[in-house]
Amino acid sequence: MQKIGKRHQQPPLDWLAELRSRDQLLSWTEQGLLTPAQLARALAPEHPAPTDRHWRAALDRLLAYYGSLLLVLGVIFFFAFNWDELHRLHKLALALVALTGFAGAAVVLQSGSALYRASLFGAALTTGGVLALVGQIYQTGADIWQLFAGWAALMLPWALISRSAACWALFWVVLHVALLRYFALHPGGPTSAQGLTALAVADLALLLVFEGAGHRLCTELSRVLPRLAGFGLLSALTLGGCISWWQEGYLALLIALALVYLVGITVYLRWRRDALMLALLLYSLIGVTASGLGRLLDTGVNADSFMLLNVLGLFVLLTSAAASLWLHRLHRGAQHE
Amino acid sequence: MSDPKQLLLNELCQRGIVDEPTANRLMQHTHAPWYVALLSGLAAWLAALLLIGSTLYTIIDESALAAAITGSVLLGMAVWLLRKPGVFVSQLGLALSMVGQGVLLVAVSHWDIAGRHSEWPVAMAAALVAGIMWLVPAVMLHRQACALIAIGAGAVFIGFSSWLTLYGLALAVVAAWLWLRRGDWAGSRRADLWRSLAGAATLAALAWPIIGNQRWGSSVAELMGDAAAPLLKWLYPAGAGVLLIVTGFILARAQQPTIRLGVALATLLLIALGVQAPGLLIATALWLAVFHACERFWSVLVGIGATLYLADLYYSLHITLLEKSVLLVASGALLLVLRWFLLRRWRDARAS
Numbered sequence: 001m002q003k004i005g006k007r008h009q010q011p012p013l014d015w016l017a018e019l020r021s022r023d024q025l026l027s028w029t030e031q032g033l034l035t036p037a038q039l040a041r042a043l044a045p046e047h048p049a050p051t052d053r054h055w056r057a058a059l060d061r062l063l064a065y066y067g068s069l070l071l072v073l074g075v076i077f078f079f080a081f082n083w084d085e086l087h088r089l090h091k092l093a094l095a096l097v098a099l100t101g102f103a104g105a106a107v108v109l110q111s112g113s114a115l116y117r118a119s120l121f122g123a124a125l126t127t128g129g130v131l132a133l134v135g136q137i138y139q140t141g142a143d144i145w146q147l148f149a150g151w152a153a154l155m156l157p158w159a160l161i162s163r164s165a166a167c168w169a170l171f172w173v174v175l176h177v178a179l180l181r182y183f184a185l186h187p188g189g190p191t192s193a194q195g196l197t198a199l200a201v202a203d204l205a206l207l208l209v210f211e212g213a214g215h216r217l218c219t220e221l222s223r224v225l226p227r228l229a230g231f232g233l234l235s236a237l238t239l240g241g242c243i244s245w246w247q248e249g250y251l252a253l254l255i256a257l258a259l260v261y262l263v264g265i266t267v268y269l270r271w272r273r274d275a276l277m278l279a280l281l282l283y284s285l286i287g288v289t290a291s292g293l294g295r296l297l298d299t300g301v302n303a304d305s306f307m308l309l310n311v312l313g314l315f316v317l318l319t320s321a322a323a324s325l326w327l328h329r330l331h332r333g334a335q336h337e
Numbered sequence: 338m339s340d341p342k343q344l345l346l347n348e349l350c351q352r353g354i355v356d357e358p359t360a361n362r363l364m365q366h367t368h369a370p371w372y373v374a375l376l377s378g379l380a381a382w383l384a385a386l387l388l389i390g391s392t393l394y395t396i397i398d399e400s401a402l403a404a405a406i407t408g409s410v411l412l413g414m415a416v417w418l419l420r421k422p423g424v425f426v427s428q429l430g431l432a433l434s435m436v437g438q439g440v441l442l443v444a445v446s447h448w449d450i451a452g453r454h455s456e457w458p459v460a461m462a463a464a465l466v467a468g469i470m471w472l473v474p475a476v477m478l479h480r481q482a483c484a485l486i487a488i489g490a491g492a493v494f495i496g497f498s499s500w501l502t503l504y505g506l507a508l509a510v511v512a513a514w515l516w517l518r519r520g521d522w523a524g525s526r527r528a529d530l531w532r533s534l535a536g537a538a539t540l541a542a543l544a545w546p547i548i549g550n551q552r553w554g555s556s557v558a559e560l561m562g563d564a565a566a567p568l569l570k571w572l573y574p575a576g577a578g579v580l581l582i583v584t585g586f587i588l589a590r591a592q593q594p595t596i597r598l599g600v601a602l603a604t605l606l607l608i609a610l611g612v613q614a615p616g617l618l619i620a621t622a623l624w625l626a627v628f629h630a631c632e633r634f635w636s637v638l639v640g641i642g643a644t645l646y647l648a649d650l651y652y653s654l655h656i657t658l659l660e661k662s663v664l665l666v667a668s669g670a671l672l673l674v675l676r677w678f679l680l681r682r683w684r685d686a687r688a689s
Contacts, residue, residue, distance in 0.1 A: 021345050022631040029523040030532055033363055034355070036524030041354050048520035049629050056683050058628060063676035066643075070669030073647060074662045080651070081658035115676070276372045283376045313387030320380030321425040327373045328424055 015057040022048055064118035065166065068102070072125040079133050088137040095133050099126045106161070112219060120162035124155040124170055143185065148178035163219045168210075172228050175202060193249045196240040200256065203232035211272070223274060230277050233260065238284040242291035254288070261285060275331055282323045290316055369424040371634070374478070378428040385432035401447035404440050411437030412470070419475035427476040434479060438466050438486065456493055464490035471533070480533030481540075488541045505545030506576040509619050512538035513584055516626035516635075539623055539635060543642035546573075546616030547649045577618035578608035584622040588629060596682050603675040610668050613656050616646035617668070 025042050028034040039048065050058075075098045079091060102123035109116040128151040135142055152175040159167040179202060183195035190199070207229035210217065218225060237260060240253030261281060268277040294312055297303040303311070346360045355363065369377070389411075411433050418430030445462040449455075467486035470479070488508065495501055515522075515535035522531045585604045589597045611618040620643035627635040650661060 016633070017341060019631050019633055020341055023633060024342060024345060026519060026523045026631060028363060030528035032526075032528075033359075038349075038354050039524065042349060042352075048523070048631065050631060052683060055628075056680065059676060059679055062624075062640075063672045063679075067669045067672035067676060069644075069647075070665045070672065072669075074664075074666030074669060077651065077658050077665060078662035081662060083659065115673075275370060279372050279376050283380065286380065309387045309390070313384045316380055316387065317384035317429075320377055320384070324369070324373055324377035324380075324425040325423070328369050331370055331373065 015054050019050065019054060022050070061114045061118075064115040065121065068118040068122035069125070072098075072102075072122050072129070075126060076129045076132075079129060079136070082136065091133060092130075092137065095126070095130045099123060099130055102126055103158075112163075117162045117164035117166070117219075120158045121164060121166050121170070124158040124162075124167050127151060127155045127158070128174070143181070145178050145181035145185070148174050148181060152178055160217070163217060165218050165220050165222060165224050168218060168225050169228060172206065172225075172232070176232065191239060191243075193240065193253060196236045196250075196253055199236040200233055200240070200253070203229045203236065207233055223276075227274075227276055230264075231280060234280050234284045238287055241284075241288040245292045245295040257284070257288065275327060278330070279323075279327050282327070283320070286316065286319045286323060289319070374424055374428070377425045378431070378478070381425060381428035382432045385429060385436060389433075389436055401444045404444035404447060408437045408439075408441035408444060411440060412466075415470075416473050419473060419479055427479070430475065431479045431482065434470055434475075435482065438463070438470065441466055456496075460490045460493035463487070464494065471530070474529075477529065477533055477536075480529060481536045484534050484537030485540060488537055502545075502570075502573040503576075505542060506573055506580075508538045508545065509542035509577070509623065510580055511535075512542050513580060513622050513626040516623075516630040516632065517584070517587060519630035519632075535630075536635065539627065539639065542619055542623060543616075543639065543646075546619055547642075547646055574612045574615040574618070577615040577622070578611070581608060581618045581622040584625050588625055593682070593686060596679065599675070599678050599682070603671060603678075606671055607668065610664055610671070613660070613664060614646075614650055616650070617643060620646060 022043065025034065025039055026048055029036060029039045034042075075095065079095065083091075102119045105119040106116050106123065109119060128147075131147055131150050131154070134140065135147060152171060155167070155171055155174065159171045176199070179195075179199055180190045183190040183192065183198065186192065186194070189195065207226055210226040210229055214225060237253055237257040240250045241257040244250035244254040261284075264281050265278065268274045268281070290312055293315055294308065297308050297311060343364070346355070346363055349355045350357060350360050415430045415434035415437055418426050418433060421427070421430070442459055442463055445459050448458075464487045467483040467490065471483035471487065473479075492501060492504060495504055512535055515531055515538065519532075519535075522528055525531070582601070582604050585600055589600045592600070607621070608618060620639055624636060624639045624643070627639055647665075651658075656664075
């Protein structure tokens, strides 16, 4: 009774586990698997609704992050207004005051607290605002990819200090925008073999770092960051792999993808069980194989479009049904272990 | 045995709340994780499109009768599949249901009952078919999709007028009310229906301020000479404010008077600031209601919806960027002050 209803001296993220338990109990009741009386007994002496301690933990984070986010956005909107009457040095000074304010707040706040991490997240966002303002005032002529690349580089210290998943996720987004914008200037765009290779290399590097030193880079014990990098890596390689059946220039990406399948499935099945990564790997494999089958039917067998669509549909149907069954079994097995 | 669900079941067994066979049944009744549902859903949709698309195009052509028969057959197959267990089968059922509903609407459109290609018979048919399919026992995603279609059809039925803002507000009220009452309806026989309606109404209420309010909901309606536009232009932010303050009042009822007073003051200030950004007020009210319902997934989704609204706010032309900047800075500072106040009061209360 005490575990679900009332827990004392709990670790920081236990409130989330408690909420999950409450949600699970309510879901079972909704499905008719538990009676309302059983639900009430399970939660007694409390009610299904969150208690003060849940609200406290949630509002601590939510108000800190959204408060900081709104402040930063207010600053960015202000500079986007491009007030003519305000001297450029005053604008720059204001931006630097905002940046210093966020960084300074982190110095005085308790390290690791929600507000400390939210302040550094604010500093990371404001860094981009300052760079954009410098470009606006001095008309540096820099391309947008340079702004984002500079932002990614300059926000790295904030992410390292904050050890916050939100900061690292922002770094991942900014880095990808920089790469995408850079390759948008080149022939073939970001989906060229070079562009996809660069994205895959960046994500592979991030994946290795997050898997190897994730606990040092982020205080939260979630797998958001490696999964984000894994998603990026597989997206780039899968797109390249699908195109490789039709264009020879992408062959290296297909070979790299085959290696990723071999290593990835072994690692995430045997050593570091992660069903989400396995799901991404399997469905990527289905997509690339379907693309290869399409190429074979189109040019090898010269099938008409009706047959092509039906064979491909059947292939996707059967393989993804098998994949989802296996993944579901894996998920159930993990629950029983 | 670190799985939270297994731990929870062990605890329920130890406390004698459920017996072992029930615990096993609960364990077997495992939903697929969201990513498996998402990926297999995408695959099922792709497969259904590939397999059915080319065939449908050949069969239906321009015949309304053929479209009606095909749509009905597809819906029949969907109902059969949706009752079967398994992630992929249910996703395929969902895909067939959506295609079937679409084909039936093509038939209604071909018949052109009201003449002059009027939209309302199609909207009525969409609401009717989606409403019936909503009642069919199926996975939650199917019920939510059907509820969303019915809500969308309702919007089409209302037409291109400022009354749509009132409709959007009503959806937000329904969503907040349902989430706030989750503990009460969880044990009812229609719990699945309420839950799907709560989800669909939440999505629609979040999307409304982004796609509707400041664009065709008010300004275009005014241009078209809609007499109700000037009134409804204010009704939406005012309604959003009332929704937020009522939600806050319900949730803070059990708190100390000082906390209630502080929350009420902060809410009123937030409403005053958010009059020009009613989407933030709606998102705040919905987040509070969803968190009260212990729904982690929807809490995250409402947070994402609020962030998207902020991105949309940048481009809206109803106020200048400078005004928006002041509004955002003041709101951000207010949230931080509210955080400081609440944490301090709670700490004091715990210490005493």
